[in-house]
Amino acid sequence: MAAILTMDDVSKRFGALVVTDRLSMELRAGEALGVIGPNGAGKSTLFNLIAGGIRADSGKITFSGHDITALPPHERCRMGIGRSYQIPHPFTGMTVFENLLVGAIFGDGRGEAEVYDLCIDVLRRTGLLRKANALAGSLTLLERKRLEMARALATNPKVLLLDEIAGGLTEHECHELVDTVRAAHATGVSIIWIEHVLHALRAVVSRLIVINFGQKIEDGPPDAVMASPQVREIYMGIEAGASVTVPEPADA
Amino acid sequence: MIAALPTYRVERGTTASRIGTILGVVLLALLIALPFLTGRATLRLAIEIFAYLTLAQMWNLLAGYAGLVSVGQQAFVGFGGYMLFALVLFLGLNPLLALPVAGVLTAAVAVPTAFVVFRLRGAYFAIGTWVVAEVYRLSFAQVSALGGGSGMSLPAAAVRGIAADAQLRESIIYWVALAVALLALATVYLLLRSRWGLALTAIRDSEPAAESVGVDNDRTKLVVYLVVAAVTGVTGALIFLQKLRIAPDAAFSVNDWTAFVIFMTVIGGIGRIEGPIVGTLVFFVLRALFADYGAWYLMLLGLVAVAVMLVAPKGLWGYVADRFALQLFPVQRRVRLLEEPRA
The missing domain is CATH 3.40.50.300 (P-loop containing nucleotide triphosphate hydrolases)
Incomplete structure (x- = not known):
């Protein structure tokens, strides 16, 4: 590819x-x-x-x-390129549906009436259809995270x-x-x-x-990457701690 | 991938907005007929209210939506006013005709102004706009053809050009002020209902998120800044057409044309179209009741602002609207599902 x-x-x-x-x-x-x-x-x-x-x-x-x-x-x-933020940035004063409309209209460059179907479809796929008319500021954390993804998806x-x-x-x-x-x-x-x-x-x-x-210190199939000693030390080491055999100090 | 979408409809109106429309039409008819019902004193007050309504609506668009907190809108009020006098004096234009031209000229001067102030962000932008307004004031004080530092009056012949009879003249200016206020309100409303309203509201709520979904924040802000400058310029021209006299200190007063306007917008409810309307009315009621107390009156305004901010941070209209889910100007879109969603 x-x-x-x-x-x-x-x-x-x-x-x-x-x-x-x-x-x-x-x-x-x-x-x-x-x-x-x-x-x-x-x-x-x-x-x-x-x-x-x-x-x-x-x-x-x-x-x-x-x-x-x-x-x-x-x-x-x-x-x-569509992105979601780690800390959700919803458009709090707009409804969930309108949040998606912004992305679809400006991110995908189409007219408002043309993107209604796309937005409804994304809402359904992300489980937000029932919340379409809710103000984004009233959503729970899970819903906000879903909205982040949904809004990014609406930009096609x-x-x-x-x-x-x-x-x-x-x-x-x-x-x-x-x-x-x-x-x-x-x-x-x-x-x-x-x-x-x-x-x-x-x-x-x-x-x-x-x-x-x-x-970038590792790049590859998940299993191989997770098994790499360097990753186990710097990343998993936080929780695995003593159970990990300490390898030679990395000179990176 | 769009398989078997639920059937739905997108609606705009609300019950409150439909009742509001009927009341609005009745009120409008009443306002149009006002010159036949009252004397000149009431008309003069009404003209002032319309002017402030327009200024507040514009400042709300600028600060409440585009996030451009300007404390230098007096630059455009004064510039518009001076352009009216210049057009009448130097080109012999009819004052009424000079109003829209003053607006266009104000938008034109806003382009280089934007070039300077748009380099600044947040609080620096606010201070920058104020500084620019001071530069405008000092510059116009140097123009001796426009009266220099002591200002000038509109020539009587030009004033008679509107209408020979003073009563009729006041009525005409009143209708023009009403038209400008309505036009400003309609512009804001239609703008907010359109796709640009979505972009502006998105910018209001989160600038990084807005640009991450394809909104060109800078360009949107610039367009808003120029539109607001044009309308503010027309309003300035109108204000000084009614006063028939202009001077740098009055034309570029930060107190009269920005501080009061911010007060109205903020206590009414910033970032909502209804907010400036409520705020302007509250301001004029307070002024009618307490203006005679001099400095105490200004302190009272400050106290009211502080109290409103503490009790209702979203302004008076924000407080009421959130409580009763009211929207007089339906800019929102609501999805009505015509069948139960399966997911």
């Missing part, structure tokens, strides 16, 4: 702090890719670089064959960026969410999913990337 999104040697620093350090990766069309790493590793920054909320200092980001490194967020969205994206949408949910809610993400993936949307809830992530993705200190 051809790469739909590539990052080539991308760096970003905030003052002295390097948040993304010469990172290269690619996402193939139709692929579901998981991103893990400790808190503060630069995962959300990665999404901001891809979606355009943050401009890269150096390196190149390519989407569908176009160099998008310098494009503003709204143009990247119109090209087909080719690539969907999901940022920790499973955190803070009950087991049952998490299962529902996984089903929804799978259903979206089944329609042909490529997905990059940042998630701490590993079982949810592994139920969907076919490849994992591990990020630490702004660098």
Whole structure:
């Protein structure tokens, strides 16, 4: 499969702090890719670089064959990059249906009456149809996370960026969410999913990337990545602790 | 992938809005007939109310929706006013004809102004707009052809050009003020109902989310800024057409044209179309009751603002509307499912 999104040697620093350090990766069309790493590793920054909320200092980001490194967020969205925020950003004073309309009209560039069907369909697929007329500000956490994804889906994206949408949910809610993400993936949307809830992530993705200190340290099939000693130390080490045999100190 | 969608309908109106429309038509008929029913003092008050209604509606669009908290709208009020005098004086234009031209000129001068102030964000933008307004004031004080620092009066011949009879002249200005206020209200309402209303409301609620779903925030804000400048300019021209006299300090008064307008919008309910209307009416009631107390009156206004902010942070209309789910101007879209959803 051809790469739909590539990052080539991308760096970003905030003052002295390097948040993304010469990172290269690619996402193939139709692929579901998981991103893990400790808190503060630069995962959300990665999404901001891809979606355009943050401009890269150096390196190149390519989407569908176009160099998008310098494009503003709204143009990247119109090209087909949809994102959800880790902390939901609903349009609180609008109804759930209207939240989706904004995405469909401006992200997909169509007239209002033309996108009603799409929005209703996305609402149904994300389990929000009964909440269509509720003000987004009145939603529960689960519903807000669903809305984040639904609004991104309404922009008719080719690539969907999901940022920790499973955190803070009950087991049952998490299962529902996984089903929804799978259903979206089944329609042909490529997905990059940042998630701490590993079982949810592994139920969907076919490849994992591990990020630490702004660098990509692992990239491969989930089982192989999770088994790697480096990952066990820096990522799982937090909870696995003593049960992990401490490998040679990594010189990275 | 769109298989077997539930049948649905998208509705706009509400019961309150339908009752509101009927009441609105009755009220409008009454307002049109007002010059035949009352004297000049009432008309003058009404003109002032309409002018403030328009200014508040515009400031609400700017700050309440586009997130552009300007404290320098007096720049456009004063500029519009001065343009009226300049057009009448130098080009011999009929004052009524000069009103829309003043609006166009104000929008034109707002372009370079935007170029400067749009480099600033948030509180810096607010201060920047104020500074620009001061520059306007100081500049017009230098133009001796327009009376310099002491200002000037509209030539009597030009005033008679509207209508020879003072009563009729006041009535005509009243109708124009009513038309401008209605036009401003209709513009805001239709704008908010359209797809641009969705973009503006999205920007109001979350700027990062709006641009992440394809809204061009900067361009939307610029368009709003220019439209608001044009209407504010027309209103400024109207205000000084009624006063028949203009001077830099009165024309570019931050107190009269921005502070009071912010007060009205905020206590009425910012970010809602009904808010500025409620706020303007409350302001004029307070003024009628307490204006004679001088400095105490201003302190009272401050006290009212603080009290409203504490008790009803969304403004008086916000408080009422949230309680009773009221919407006089139906900008919302409601989905009505005609069958039970299966999912």
